[in-house]
Amino acid sequence: MVLRTTNLTKEFGGITAVDGVDFSLEAGELCSVIGPNGAGKTTFFNLLTGVLEPTQGTVEFAPSGGDGTSNGDVGGPTATDGGPTATTSDESKQWVDITDAPPHETALLGLHRSYQITNVFPTVSVLENVRVAVQAHRGNDSWQFWRNVGAFDDHYAEAESILERVGLAAEGDRTAQNLSHGEKRNLEIGIALAGDPDVLLLDEPTAGVSSEDVDQVTAIIEDVAADHAVMLIEHNMDVVMGISDRIAVLNRGELIADGEPETVRESEAVQQAYLGGYDGDGDGDSKEGSGGGASRTDDENDSSTGVAS
Numbered sequence: 514m515v516l517r518t519t520n521l522t523k524e525f526g527g528i529t530a531v532d533g534v535d536f537s538l539e540a541g542e543l544c545s546v547i548g549p550n551g552a553g554k555t556t557f558f559n560l561l562t563g564v565l566e567p568t569q570g571t572v573e574f575a576p577s578g579g580d581g582t583s584n585g586d587v588g589g590p591t592a593t594d595g596g597p598t599a600t601t602s603d604e605s606k607q608w609v610d611i612t613d614a615p616p617h618e619t620a621l622l623g624l625h626r627s628y629q630i631t632n633v634f635p636t637v638s639v640l641e642n643v644r645v646a647v648q649a650h651r652g653n654d655s656w657q658f659w660r661n662v663g664a665f666d667d668h669y670a671e672a673e674s675i676l677e678r679v680g681l682a683a684e685g686d687r688t689a690q691n692l693s694h695g696e697k698r699n700l701e702i703g704i705a706l707a708g709d710p711d712v713l714l715l716d717e718p719t720a721g722v723s724s725e726d727v728d729q730v731t732a733i734i735e736d737v738a739a740d741h742a743v744m745l746i747e748h749n750m751d752v753v754m755g756i757s758d759r760i761a762v763l764n765r766g767e768l769i770a771d772g773e774p775e776t777v778r779e780s781e782a783v784q785q786a787y788l789g790g791y792d793g794d795g796d797g798d799s800k801e802g803s804g805g806g807a808s809r810t811d812d813e814n815d816s817s818t819g820v821a822s
């Protein structure tokens with residue numbers, strides 16, 4: 514297990530956006546978080562990554578560094594600097610309480626997030642976008658950069674290998690704003706990989722991606738999931754059912770199902786709350802007349818989402 518929440522709750526005024534969620538993520542697992550609009554998915558991600566502080570409950574993370582304080586070379590927050598507090602667990606792992614840790618600390622520990630709103634520098638080259646992210650991750654050695662030209666070359670080499678991994682090896686010289694939407698999503702994954710994460714959280718990685726490009730983005734996510742734990746918020750049910758090891762379903766802030774895709778798909782509660790009519794035949798259609806919320810109500814509700822409105 515690398516990440517766990519206990520009774521995680523977030524209230525906004527009278528709205529309980531996330532309601533007593535007990536959740537855990539295994540190392541190497543690809544877990545999708547699904548649910549209707551307003552179910553609390555984005556709030557849940559914001560709580561995991563420290564963008565928001567919970568009203569109640571805890572978030573704990575077990576970094577791969579194993580010492581409970583940092584993932585090794587980045588000088589992350591420690592248990593003694595007023596940052597997250599290291600605790601031990603029954604599984605004799607070192608757990609770090611990251612409940613109140615801000616995003617830059619959760620990122621340093623190895624919990625990385627790509628945002629639904631793109632975080633790519635638009636006027637900079639694709640390679641430079643990743644190179645800057647590599648250099649930012651190695652923040653503590655950046656002073657050496659001025660004394661050690663080799664570090665500069667290292668950053669480029671790592672950026673190039675990341676671009677290879679996300680299918681953009683031939684696009685390094687292009688300006689990021691000229692990439693297709695699908696390529697931009699792949700670049701976002703590449704930028705997140707530059708932080709050497711243990712856990713990657715992807716917020717709607719196929720949103721707005723043309724139906725022809727969805728398969729490519731999906732293949733890259735599956736490849737990345739081979740050696741990282743990955744969490745997705747995703748509305749494309751064909752993608753979710755196709756690549757997830759596990760699916761967590763939120764409805765009105767509550768975790769109403771959590772299990773393997775087949776089990777979740779057959780759950781009466783999930784069918785009623787969200788999947789209503791998703792027929793899983795790969796054409797994105799749902800059965801007419803079913804309850805269902807597996808659709809988009811915003812601008813992204815196009816053929817690329819793979820679910821019917």
Ligand SMILES: Nc1ncnc2c1ncn2[C@@H]1O[C@H](COP(=O)(O)OP(=O)(O)OP(=O)(O)O)[C@@H](O)[C@H]1O
Nearest residue numbers: 525528529530548549550551552553554555556557
């Ligand atoms: N900053 C905020 N202030 C007040 N209410 C908020 C805030 N953020 C979210 N909410 C409310 O919390 C609930 C959960 O919202 P959230 O965005 O987490 O849902 P979601 O499942 O991500 O939805 P979508 O699929 O539409 O992105 C909604 O009722 C939303 O209006």
